[in-house]
Amino acid sequence: MRTAFIGTSSLTLSTAETLLEAGHEVIIIERDRARIETLSDQLDAGFVHGDGTSPDVLSDAEPENTEVLFCLDESDQTNILASLIGRSLGFKRVVTRVNNPQFQRICHELGLEDSVMPNRAVASHLMGLLSGEKSLELSSLIRGDAAVFDFIVGDDGSGPIDELELPDRCRIICLYRDETFLLPEKTSKLKPGDEVILIAHQDTIESLRERWPAETEEPS
16 A cells, blocks of 8 residues: 655654555655655655645655555644645545644534544543553454444534434444543533544444534544
8 A cells, every 4th residue: 555644743754664564655745855864764665855735746646546645744734734635636535633623623624534633542542541441452442343433513413412313333432522521421412512422333334424424433
């Protein structure tokens, strides 16, 4: 598989190293030529010199031959812009890193389905370690036909949680309200802006996407 990355953040480098070890082809787009010269001695990857938000530069990464474009720069704005341009150029899949929850909601509205918030994931993991929980990788828990799906409650979606009428083989795991983690009860009420996390059978995902379009599904 051929993948491309925007920027050389620590997340980019760790992901690229993992992919290279697995035998995948990696292309990294970086605006700092000196940075490229340094990394080219460390990584067996291809490099494109230039601004990852430039259509000409992204075209040099060969969208037609690339499975995934990872936009993992430290700047949310850069990642969103690069993702939109990359999508328009024909990259098969675009993954957008965001750190600010407000930008994740914008990603949803723009149809950037594969937005990820690594800071939240790491923070939740560390909180679990502090409270004595056993460390488990998400991939070890979500197996077989299981998938994770999330959506943001709209202005017309508020109301009792037991009136949500979810498909069979689909359950709410938790929700985030103003960045606060909540375990919902049957009597809980959803409010606009709540982020609802579901676990579902793979065959329900399409109907969930139709009901809540452009939402984020975590890879299983």
